[in-house]
Structure formats: C-alpha cells, structure tokens
Amino acid sequence: MAGNSIGNHFRVMTFGESHGRAIGAVIDGVRPGIPIDLDFVQKELSRRRPGQSAMTTSRVEADQVEILSGVFEGKSTGTPICMVIWNRDQQPKAYEKIKDMFRPGHAGYTYLAKFGVSDYRGGGRSSGRETAARVAAGAVAKQLLAKRGVEIIAYTLEVAGIRAQRIDYSEIEKNPLRSPDPVAARKMEQWVLKAKEEGDSVGGIVEIVVKNPPVGLGEPVFDKLEADLSKALMSIGAIKGVEVGNGFMTSRLKGSQNNDPMYFDKKAGRVRTRTNNAGGI
Numbered sequence: 001m002a003g004n005s006i007g008n009h010f011r012v013m014t015f016g017e018s019h020g021r022a023i024g025a026v027i028d029g030v031r032p033g034i035p036i037d038l039d040f041v042q043k044e045l046s047r048r049r050p051g052q053s054a055m056t057t058s059r060v061e062a063d064q065v066e067i068l069s070g071v072f073e074g075k076s077t078g079t080p081i082c083m084v085i086w087n088r089d090q091q092p093k094a095y096e097k098i099k100d101m102f103r104p105g106h107a108g109y110t111y112l113a114k115f116g117v118s119d120y121r122g123g124g125r126s127s128g129r130e131t132a133a134r135v136a137a138g139a140v141a142k143q144l145l146a147k148r149g150v151e152i153i154a155y156t157l158e159v160a161g162i163r164a165q166r167i168d169y170s171e172i173e174k175n176p177l178r179s180p181d182p183v184a185a186r187k188m189e190q191w192v193l194k195a196k197e198e199g200d201s202v203g204g205i206v207e208i209v210v211k212n213p214p215v216g217l218g219e220p221v222f223d224k225l226e227a228d229l230s231k232a233l234m235s236i237g238a239i240k241g242v243e244v245g246n247g248f249m250t251s252r253l254k255g256s257q258n259n260d261p262m263y264f265d266k267k268a269g270r271v272r273t274r275t276n277n278a279g280g281i
Contacts, residue, residue: 001115001125006231006232006235007029008029009029010027010029010030010141010144011027011028011029012025012026012027012028012134012137013025013026013028014130014133014134014137015133016085016087016125016129016130016133017119017121017122017124017125017127017129018087018119018121018122018123018124018125018127018129018130019087019091019092019095019121019122019124020087020121020124021086021087022084022085022086022087023084023085023087023129023130023132023133024082024083024084024085024133024136025082025083025133025134025136025137026080026081026082026083027070027080027081027083027137027140028080028081030070030076030078030081030140030144031076031078032075032076032077032078033075033076033078034075034076034143034144035074035075035143036067036071036074036075036076036081036140036143037074037143038065038067038071038074040139040142040143041065041083041136041139041140042064042065043139044135044136044138044139044142045063045065045085045132045135045136045139046063047135047173048063048131048132048135049061049062049063050063052176053176054176054192054193054196055176055177055189055192055193056176057128059089059091060088060089061087061088061089061132062088063085063132064085064086065083065084065085065136066083066084066085066086067081067082067083068082068083068084069081069082070082081140083133083136083137085132085133085136087129092121092122095120095121095122098120099120105238106123106126107123107126108120108123111124111125111126126237127237128237128238130237131236131237134236148212148214149212150210150211150212150213150214151210151211151212152208152209152210152211153169153172153208153209153211154178154206154207154208154209155167155169155172155178155179155180155206155207156177156178156179156185156188156204156205156206156207157179157180157204157205157206157207158204158205159177159179159188159191159192159202159203159204159205160188160191160192160195160202160203160204162184162187162188162191163184163205164179164180164181164184164185165181165183165184166180166181167180167181168180168181168182171185175189176189177189177192188204210280213280218281224281225281226244226279226281229242229244230242230244243279244278244279244281245276245277245278245279245280245281246258246277246278246279247279250277257277258277258278259275259277260273260274260275260276260277260278261273261274261275262274
C-alpha cells in the first residue's frame with residue numbers, strides 16, 4: 001500500500017491502525033543539531049487528545065509520545081526521527097457486530113475492493129486516529145518554522161451553519177470547540193450536543209492562518225503552494241473542500257473586487273498588498 005508519506009525536504013510517513021498496538025510517524029530531513037522540545041510535542045498532542053469533553057469521541061487515550069530515534073540529548077541527529085504513540089483504549093470487540101457491514105463515510109468497502117482486506121476495528125489505517133501521528137510530526141515542524149518567525153494558528157470558524165462573527169485568538173483555548181468567538185462557541189456546543197443525543201453528527205469549517213511565511217514558497221506548475229497545501233489538507237479524513245482566501249466566493253465577485261492591489265511599504269522595505277482576498281498566495 002503506497003501513499004503513506006508526504007513532503008520533500010521535510011518528509012513524514014505515518015504508520016499504525018486505530019485499534020492496533022500503536023500509531024506513529026517517521027520524519028526524514030531534519031538537519032542535525034537542531035533542538036527538539038519533546039514537551040512541546042506532548043503539549044500539542046494533549047490539545048488533540050480524545051475524551052477531553054463531550055464534544056469529542058468517547059475514546060480515552062493518554063497519547064503519550066515516545067521518540068525512538070533521531071534525537072539525542074535534546075537535539076536532532078540528522079537521522080530519521082521516529083515517534084510512537086501507544087494505543088491504550090483498544091476495543092476491537094466493540095466492532096464485531098458491524099465487521100461485515102460497510103459504513104458510509106468510511107473506507108471499508110474501497111479497502112476491501114482494492115486490497116482484498118479491510119481492518120474493521122475503528123477504520124484501521126483510515127481512522128481519524130491517524131491524525132495524532134500528524135500532530136506529533138507537525139509539532140516538530142512548528143518548532144523548525146518558529147525559528148524562522150513563522151507562526152501557524154487554527155480555529156473552528158463554523159459548526160452546523162453557526163459561524164464565528166469575531167476572531168479573537170485569545171479565546172481559542174477557552175472553549176472545547178476552539179472557536180475564536182465565545183458567543184458563537186456556546187451556540188456551536190449546543191448543536192453538537194443535540195446531534196450527539198440524536199445519534200448524529202454535524203459538519204464544520206476550520207480556518208488556518210500562517211503568519212510571516214517567506215516569499216516564494218512553491219514551484220511552478222504542478223507544485224504550487226496552494227496545490228501542495230490542498231493535497232495535504234484533503235488527505236485528512238472527512239475533509240471535502242479547501243478554500244484559499246475568498247475561495248468559492250470569488251465566483252460571485254468582479255475581478256476589481258477580488259484583486260489585491262500591491263504597493264511598496266517603505267517602512268518595512270518590502271512589497272505588500274492592501275487587501276488579502278487571495279489568501280496570501
């Protein structure tokens with residue numbers, strides 16, 4: 001089975017199944033001698049950890065990460081960094097009754113049709129649990145980017161049609177849905193709990209902001225930055241659409257409304273745009 005890795009200079013491969021012994025990630029491309037803060041990696045995993053509130057899956061995992069290779073005395077060695085997260089709340093028997101059923105929105109049917117085998121235990125390799133390995137690898141990437149002044153912020157913009165009306169980064173960690181709008185967050189929570197009581201679920205939108213990225217990331221023609229970002233985001237289970245800047249709303253605007261006029265900022269000594277309709281790309 002191919003397709004388990006992504007990236008070029010910083011390449012990440014994830015491994016493991018939802019109810020197997022462990023999941024994890026192998027990172028290749030980190031130069032030697034770079035400080036790696038394991039506590040920061042653990043902190044990021046703890047933010048994602050399931051079972052924190054009624055808003056998340058009922059599965060309870062400690063998500064304690066172990067670094068098996070690539071780091072010595074707190075610094076990268078230049079060899080592949082292998083991180084493992086042991087699964088503690090394994091309940092494969094809970095799926096026995098549905099092991100012969102194809103669940104909508106899951107990869108069971110396509111895995112069986114393509115590979116002749118399907119891990120019915122919580123979706124196996126295609127489970128959302130795989131994203132914990134991405135978080136661990138992303139925490140290392142975040143540390144490398146921070147040294148270059150790049151900051152990444154993400155938050156829940158919308159749930160079940162309820163949209164954040166104001167963006168206050170200081171509010172993100174104050175509610176279980178990590179919305180930047182406390183008023184909208186309360187309404188979102190009510191809808192999530194209502195759907196949960198009905199044995200259902202709701203969809204939403206996550207917005208990501210990257211501050212201070214360098215100019216010139218990406219390559220023409222098939223390796224444009226937004227193409228690479230879209231591929232990475234669309235590889236996450238349940239993601240069905242990616243917008244950059246105004247996104248699909250662009251189809252309802254005139255070119256003059258959507259363009260980002262450029263000017264030279266003498267104080268900053270660089271070219272800037274007066275608007276950000278294109279999302280910085």
